Amino acid sequence: MQNPYLPYPVRIDDITVEAEDKSLKTFKFVFLNDGDEDQFAYRAGQFAELSIPGKGEIPIGIASSPVEKGFVKFTVNRAGVVTTHLHNMRAGDRMGLRGPLGNCYPWDLLEGKNILIVGGGFAFTTLRSSIVYMLDPANRSRFGNIDVVYGARSPGMLLYKDELVEWEKRDDINMHITVDGTDDPDWKYNIGFVPPITEQKAPPGGADTYAIVCGPPIMIKFTQPVLEKLGYDHDHIIMSLENRMKCGFGMCGRCGIGKELVCKDGPVFTLNQINRTPREY
C-alpha cells in the first residue's frame, strides 16, 4: 500500500528573492531519488505539501510548469512558523515534498478557448505555471487569445520580473501589468487595482472565453462583478480556493466547505460550483 503521507526527499537547489521586502522567495527543488520526479507528475493549478522535518507541512501552489523539467518551484510568502523556517533555509538543505495534490485548471475544457488570467499578489504562482504551460511551443496552438491582468502592491512586489518582461515582448500573449501605486517616474505599465484594470483591458466574455482568477479574497470579491459585467458566465469563471489544509487528499476533514473538500474536489472550482457551497472560505 502506497503511503500518501510520506514525502519525497528533495534538496533546495536554488532560492530567488522575489519581493523587494524579501517576504516572497522562490524555492527550486530537485528530487534526491531517481524516479521520484517522474512519479511527481503534476498539472498546472495543482499544489503540493512542503514538508520541513521537525517543523511541519504546508500546502503551496506549484509555481513551475509541467513543461519545465528537472526541478519543481514554489513561491512562498513568509507568514508563520513553517514559512519563516523555510525562508531561513539555504541551498543544499534537505526537506520533503508531497503531492501533486488537488485538481488542476480544467485543461480539457480550456482547450481551443480564449483565456483571461486575472491574478493579484503572490497567488500569481499557479497562474505562472499555467502561462508557461500555455506558451510552450507544443501547447500554444491549443489555446486562443491569452490575456493576463496581473497586479501587485508596488513594482517591487511583482513576481517573476524577468519573465514578465519577456512575455511583454511576445505577440501571442497580452500582458496588462498593474500596481496599486508607485512613485517611480519611469513606470510604464498600469496604475490601479486589479478589478478596474480588468474592466478596462480584459476581453469580453462569451462561449469561447474563460477567466481564471486567483488572488486575495478582496480582489476576487471586486473582480467577480466586473467579469459578470463583461459577460462572463459563472461557469466560465474559474477560481482557486485556499482553505486551511493538513492531509491534502481528503481525509483530515479540515478543508471542507459543505460537501466539497477543497484539497481533493478543488482547489479549483467554477464560480457556479462555489455559488452552490456555503460561504466558508
Add this chain to the structure above:
Amino acid sequence: MTLLTIDKDHWTQGLAAAADHYRLFGPVKEKDQHQFKALEKGRLPDLDLVNTRLSPKDLVFPQSEIMLTYSLDESREDHHIMKEAHTDHAPRAVVGMRPCDARAIQLVKLNFDTPDVKDPYWLKAYEATTFIGMACDTPLSTCFCTSAGCGPYNAEGLDILMMDRGETYLAKIFTEKGKAFADTAGWNQATPEAAEAFVAAKEAAEAKMVSTISTDNLADTDLLDLHGAPFWDDIAFACLNCGTCTFTCPTCWCFDIQDEVQGKSGVRMKNWDSCMFPIFTVHTTGHNPRDTKTQRVRQRFMHKLKYFVDKYQTGIMCVGCGRCVRQCPVNIDIRRVCELMNSFKPADACVAQG
C-alpha cells in the same frame, strides 16, 4: 453464516486460547465507567455494560499516532529523510463492542478507504482487527440506533455477533475472519436451530428503544437552505466548543498532523482534532472561515446530517449511540437538531425572518 453455542466456561477458555494468537481488546470497568482497553493475560472483557464513555474507534484510529520518523542529525546519511514508522499490525480482536460502534467504523471507512487514496494507518489497523460484537439488550433512553440506520442486533461491520442467553452465548459467525477467531478459540458447537432466539431477542431489544428521530427529508432539502436556516444560533447558544461531542463520537474522524522533535530525532504524528475548535480552520492571515461558535456547531451537524448524506447516500453520519447526547455539558442534543433540520421547510425561514 454459522451459528454457535458457547457455554460460559468455554468462552473463558476460548478467549485464553485466542490470546495466544490475537491481541485482545474489550470493555473493562474502571471506577464506574466502562472503557475499551487492551486485555492483559487472563483479564476478561466485562460484557455487562451499557455503553462505554469513549467508543472503540481509537483501536483503528488512535487519538495520537506516529506516522513518520526522521533524524535531524546531519552526520547521518539519511538525515531529514522521512520514513514510515513501524506500526504493529499483528492480528488483534476487539471482543464485546456494540453494533452501533461496529457500524460507525464502516461509515468512517468511507473516508479512509477510498477508490483513489487509502490511509495506510487506518486501513492496516482495520484489516488486522477481528470485530466481535455483543448485541445490546439494554438500550439507554438516549440511544436511537434504530432510526440511525442501525439497531441493537445489527451485524454490519462485525465478524461475529454474540447474544447473551444466561448460561451460554449464541454467536453468529459472518466472515472468514470471524471463523478463524472461533476456530482458534475452539468454539465449534453448531446450533442452527437457535436462529430464532436471535430474532426474538432482536425484537425485544428494539421494542425497548424509546428514542427515535426522523431523517427522511434530509436528502431532499437544499443544502444551502438548510445552511441558512434560522435555528442555528439557537442550537449553538450554549455550546462551549469543548469538543467532547466530537471526541466521544465513533463517527467523527477529523485529525491534525503535527511534528514533534526530541533532541535530533523527530516524528510526524496524527492527532484527533475537532471542527468545534476555533483554530481548526483559521488561515495564516488570521481569516477564519468559521469564526463564530454558531458556524462551528452548524458545521458538525451539517456534516453529519446533510453533507455526508448527500455525498455518500448511505444515511446519516451518526449511528445513534447517544454518547454526544449524554456527555455534552450543556445538553445540546443531536436528536433535537435532527428534528429541526428534517422538518425544516425553506418557507419557514421567510416566516421566521418576518
